[in-house]
Amino acid sequence: MQYRRFGRSEIRMPVFSLGGMRYQQSWDDLPLEDVEEENQRNLEAVVRRALELGVNHIETARGYGSSERQLGRILPTLPRDKIVVQTKIAPCADPELFRQHVHESLDRLGLEHIDLLGLHGINTYEAHWHSVRPGGCLEVARQLQAEGKVRHVGFSTHGSLPQILDTLRTDVNGGFDYVNLHWYYIFQNNWPAIEEATRRDIGVFIISPVNKGGxxxxxxxxxVELCGPLHPIVFNCLFCLARPQVHTLSLGAARPSDFDLQMRVPPLLEGAANTLTxxxxxxxxxxxxxxxxxxxxxxAEGLPDWQSAPGYMNFKTMLWLRNLALAYDLVEYGQMRYNLLGNGGHWFPGLSAAGLGAIPDEAFAKAVKNSPFADQVRGWLEQTHSLLGGAAVQRLSQS
Structure with missing residues (x-):
C-alpha cells in the first residue's frame, strides 16, 4: 500500500480508504440485536482484509444505516493507533443537536475519539450556512476537537463547483482540514476545487470512483474495450491517483474480494503517465x-443552471449523461443517474426532461439562447429522455 500526506492533518493516508456504505445490514438504523450474524461476520472480514492490505482508513457516516453500530463491534478490538476512523454527520440548524449526534456516533462506534469528523452533505448554501455561521456546526466541531473528541474536521459534498469553492475558502473557526468530493475520468468538473484544496493544504478524498465513476x-x-489492457476500475483509480493532489479514493467494499482490482493500482503509479496516455x-x-x-x-456552455432553467430541468447533467451513453454505452449508469432527477433531493438536484413538452418554444429558446448549440438542445433532451427515462430511482440510502 502507498500512503500520502492528507493535507494539513499530517495523517499518513492510504491511497485507498474503506468506505462503510455497502457492507452494513440495513439502511435503517437497526439495533444490534437485529443484525444477522452472517452479515456481521462479513463486515468484520472486510475490515480485517482491508487492514491486511494496509487500508487502515475506515470511513462511514451516521446516515449509513446500521454501519456505525456494526463497526462498533470490531473497532474497539483493533489497535487504536493503527487505524484512522472517519464518520460524517449532517450539519443542521440546531448546533446542539449536531453536538448530540457526534456523541451518539462516538458511542455507536465504541470510540473515545474520531480521527476525522466530516460535516456531511454541504451540498447547498443552506447547509453551508448551518455549518459556518457564528455558533454553527463547524464551531461546535472545533469545540469537540479542543475536548479531544475529534482530531480533524472536514466536509463532504455533492454540491456545485461554486458552492464547493466557497466552502473550501471558509476561514472562520479554522476552516476545513479535508474534503470528500467527486472527481474521476467521466466527471472532471471539480478539478478547480481540488486545486483550491491543494493551495489551502486541505486533504482530498474522492467519493465513489467505482460506482459513481460509471x-x-x-x-x-x-x-472495457476502450480501457484495455486495464480493467475500467483499474484505469479510473489510476487516472485519479496519478494526480498527487488526490490523496485517497473511497473503496466501498461489500465483501473481502472487492479489494482485488484496486490493489493492482499502486504498483502502476510510478509509470502512470505512460499507461494512461x-x-x-x-x-x-x-x-x-x-x-x-x-x-x-x-x-454545457451557455446553458442555465437548473434553478433558472424552464421546468427546473437540469440541462447540463442530462446532456452529460447523453454523451456518456452515446460514447461509452453507459446506458445503465445513465438510467440510474437520470432517474434520480426529481428524486435525489439536494444530492442530485433538478428535474429530468419528463416535462419538456409543457415548455413553450419561446421560453425554451430564451433559456438556451447563449448556447452554441441552441437549435439542437431541445432535440438532445428529447433523445436523452427516450434513451434514459424510466422508473424513478432513489438514492442508495433511500432504497
Missing part, C-alpha cells in the same frame, strides 16, 4: 466521434 463493477463492453486518448476520441469534438468540449 458503475465500473459491471462496465459496458465498449468501456493511450487509454485517455482512445476515450477522448470515442467521445469526439460519438457527439462531435465541439459538442464534447462545449455541450
Amino acid at each position: 458503475m465500473l463493477n459491471s462496465p459496458s463492453d465498449r468501456l 493511450p487509454i485517455v486518448a482512445r476515450l477522448d476520441a470515442a467521445m469526439a466521434d460519438a457527439v462531435g469534438p465541439e459538442v464534447a468540449q462545449r455541450y
Whole structure:
C-alpha cells in the first residue's frame, strides 16, 4: 500500500480508504440485536482484509444505516493507533443537536475519539450556512476537537463547483482540514476545487470512483474495450491517483474480494503517465466521434443552471449523461443517474426532461439562447429522455 500526506492533518493516508456504505445490514438504523450474524461476520472480514492490505482508513457516516453500530463491534478490538476512523454527520440548524449526534456516533462506534469528523452533505448554501455561521456546526466541531473528541474536521459534498469553492475558502473557526468530493475520468468538473484544496493544504478524498465513476463493477463492453489492457476500475483509480493532489479514493467494499482490482493500482503509479496516455486518448476520441469534438468540449456552455432553467430541468447533467451513453454505452449508469432527477433531493438536484413538452418554444429558446448549440438542445433532451427515462430511482440510502 502507498500512503500520502492528507493535507494539513499530517495523517499518513492510504491511497485507498474503506468506505462503510455497502457492507452494513440495513439502511435503517437497526439495533444490534437485529443484525444477522452472517452479515456481521462479513463486515468484520472486510475490515480485517482491508487492514491486511494496509487500508487502515475506515470511513462511514451516521446516515449509513446500521454501519456505525456494526463497526462498533470490531473497532474497539483493533489497535487504536493503527487505524484512522472517519464518520460524517449532517450539519443542521440546531448546533446542539449536531453536538448530540457526534456523541451518539462516538458511542455507536465504541470510540473515545474520531480521527476525522466530516460535516456531511454541504451540498447547498443552506447547509453551508448551518455549518459556518457564528455558533454553527463547524464551531461546535472545533469545540469537540479542543475536548479531544475529534482530531480533524472536514466536509463532504455533492454540491456545485461554486458552492464547493466557497466552502473550501471558509476561514472562520479554522476552516476545513479535508474534503470528500467527486472527481474521476467521466466527471472532471471539480478539478478547480481540488486545486483550491491543494493551495489551502486541505486533504482530498474522492467519493465513489467505482460506482459513481460509471458503475465500473459491471462496465459496458465498449468501456472495457476502450480501457484495455486495464480493467475500467483499474484505469479510473489510476487516472485519479496519478494526480498527487488526490490523496485517497473511497473503496466501498461489500465483501473481502472487492479489494482485488484496486490493489493492482499502486504498483502502476510510478509509470502512470505512460499507461494512461493511450487509454485517455482512445476515450477522448470515442467521445469526439460519438457527439462531435465541439459538442464534447462545449455541450454545457451557455446553458442555465437548473434553478433558472424552464421546468427546473437540469440541462447540463442530462446532456452529460447523453454523451456518456452515446460514447461509452453507459446506458445503465445513465438510467440510474437520470432517474434520480426529481428524486435525489439536494444530492442530485433538478428535474429530468419528463416535462419538456409543457415548455413553450419561446421560453425554451430564451433559456438556451447563449448556447452554441441552441437549435439542437431541445432535440438532445428529447433523445436523452427516450434513451434514459424510466422508473424513478432513489438514492442508495433511500432504497
